[in-house]
Amino acid sequence: MVETAGWTAAEIDPIEGRPVLIRGDRSLHGITETVARPVEWSPPRGWYIAFGISLALLGLFVLSLAWLFWEGIGIWGNNIPVAWGWPITNFVFWVGIGHAGTLISAILFLFRQKWRTSINRAAEAMTLFAVICALVFPAIHIGRPWVAYWLFPVPNQMETWPQFRSPLMWDVFAVNIYFTVSLLFWYLGMIPDLATLRDRSTTLIRRLVYGALALGWRGSHRQWAHYEKAYLILAGLATPLVISVHSVVSFDFAVANMPGWHTTIFPPYFVAGAIFSGMAMVVTLMLICRVAFRLENLITMLHFDRMARLILLTSTMVGYAYGVEIFIAWFSGNAFERYAVLNRALGPYAWAYWVMVGCNVLAPQVFWSRRARTSIPVLFIVSILVNVGMWLERFVIIVTTLHRSFLPASWGAFIPTFWDVATLAGSFGLFFTLFCLFVRYLPMVAMSELKAVAHAPSAAGGTGS
Amino acid sequence: MSGGEDRHFAAEGRRAVWGILGEYESAEKLLAACRAVREAGHTRWDAHTPYPVHGLSEAMGVEGSPVARIALAMGLAGAAGGMGLQWWVSAVGAPLLVSGKPFFSWPAFVPIMFETAILLGAAGAFFGFLGAARLPRHHHELFDSRRFERSTDDRFFISIESEDPLFDPRRSEALLRSLGAVHVELIGGAP
Secondary structure, eight states: OGGGTTOOHHHHOTTTSOOOOSOSOOSHHHHHHHHHHHHHSOOOHHHHHHHHHHHHHHHHHHHHHHHHHHHOGGGSSOBTTBOSHHHHHHHHHHHHHHHHHHIIIIIHHHTTOGGGGGTHHHHHHHHHHHHHHHHHHHHHHTSOGGGGGGGSOOOOTTOOOOOTTSHHHHHHHHHHHHHHHHHHHHHHHHHHHHHHHHHHOOSHHHHHHHHHHHTTOOOBHHHHHHHHHHHHHHHHHHHHHHHHHHHHHHHHHHTSOOTTTOOTTHHHHHHHHHHHHHHHHHHHHHHHHHHHTTOTTTSOHHHHHHHHHHHHHHHHHHHHHHHHHHHHHHHHOOHHHHHHHHHHHHSTTHHHHHHHHIIIIIGGGGGGSHHHHTOHHHHHHHHHHHHHHHHHHHHHHHHHHHHTOSOGGGOOOOOOOHHHHHHHHHHHHHHHHHHHHHHHHSOSSOHHHHHHHHTSTTSTTTTOO | OOOOGGGSSOSTTSOOEEEEEEEESSHHHHHHHHHHHHHTTOOSEEEEOSSOOTTHHHHHTOOOOTHHHHHHHHHHHHHHHHHHHHHIIIIIISOOOOTTOOSSOGGGGHHHHHHHHHHHHHHHHHHHHHHHTTOOOSOOGGGGOSGGGGGGTTOEEEEEETTSTTOOHHHHHHHHHHTTOSEEEEEEOOO
16 A cells, blocks of 8 residues: 555564654644544535435334334244344344454553554444444343343342343343443543543534533643543453453353353353454444544554454464364264264355354455555455454354254254344444444544653654644 | 732632643643742642643652542452342342252352452442542633633643642742743633
């Protein structure tokens, strides 16, 4: 790509030399202008097109849910023996998407990876919206969503309580707490930037809304000292949390006694897969935002290069897990395990298995090449392929195990219906509608953090232009 | 020391002076100025920056934050509360015999205990920050200054409150100017 043409290897590698984190006008005011412009100006035409499509899909989602509540879950393809079907596939997919946001915002923060600064806000927003989508699916999958409160330890007239020994209960706590903590972390990081928007506001309504959201922040150093401490602690808490969340999601499978599910590799395998799929979604979203909102100077090819490396790393982890599954099936000598693995690779859903392997293990291998890591078309195509592959991974895990378990008498098949597809497509509508509103009304890049990174005494280029 | 009791209450018809605000162009100038203001013996003052300037805590003599202790206490309470809830429900409130396991089968309760510890710890960090930073706050005298709006953009400020024993409008202004302030203004006190 032309953009990387002028770069030397030393500019990209943080070990060899200082990376150029952002380009162009790196003055404090320049950063403010670049970040605040999409929020303050009327959005580009592309935003309206994206928002329109997202709203249409959101309408499909509402329609699907309305029909579901009216008619019941018989409108879906899931039935005994494949009782989980698409809704739980979608749930695991969306929870996984969220994990890359927390990796970028919390884990890379603890590792002092300064390049995360340009993308962490948007990645955290992605986390929140993905978890919102995820939370919908178990709630509608239970069949009678109006009794979803039975999942919470609420004193009630029936004197019934949740069964805390069940991984499904652990999941209720893990995912809800993950959402809450992610929301607190995201909002805490945004308070100084909301104050910037408040102070730049030209209309009364903006002043009132951003003023209320900024909570009266005045950038006082005594406030900053508490803020930095709280941010560090939240990052430190979010890190074990995010690992626990997808581990708990994997317990939904691993604790069950089903062939193909009952393995100890599931927690790390699920966490790696979650970060893998989420990182691909961050790349997709950031490529679009970068072009649509002209953030080329803040979100540079350096960031995509780093994210592509993480995709490659987690892709090899996921590929390793696929290999271990096959090895253990053979090594265990368990006839049911062997059959489950053979059925995945050669049975009626073999097409899904091999598309999954192609998308998740083979496609990301192009990122061994730096030219591929810094090529926008390659990044875009591979990130989409990874998301397709990771959705299929959950589909393969759920459907191939359930449709042929121990007793051949209880074997069956799973065929999705129109409403399965509509609900999945609709959940993307919910996700992208929320994301469109986010980039329109909230600062999508962490201004104060970027200023601190760009103007730290050690940063290349000193205090900018 | 000048003024006395009338330091805070200006003449009739005028609002009390809240303090004085000096504007600086760079973090380096602010750091040097903060060191000098601290050495001059001021106690009720603060620096306002668009991003957390490192080294400022040492320059200003700002001591630690209670946020970590609040988060730790809340996190421990979350762990105890999470385990306590599961113990009460499973062993006291609604005991249910499953596969002959003990009612208080604590290893199965560890995941939820961990999650509730994180939840309350995070809430402790967030709300501890709000409490320690005295937020949310509907209004502040500093927001009366138009120039202060740049404190969230690209300028650096020092504010000295009139509550400070060493505060004196003229001498404080001279101090801030001598430290490189490009603009100094009194906050409050306008008719």
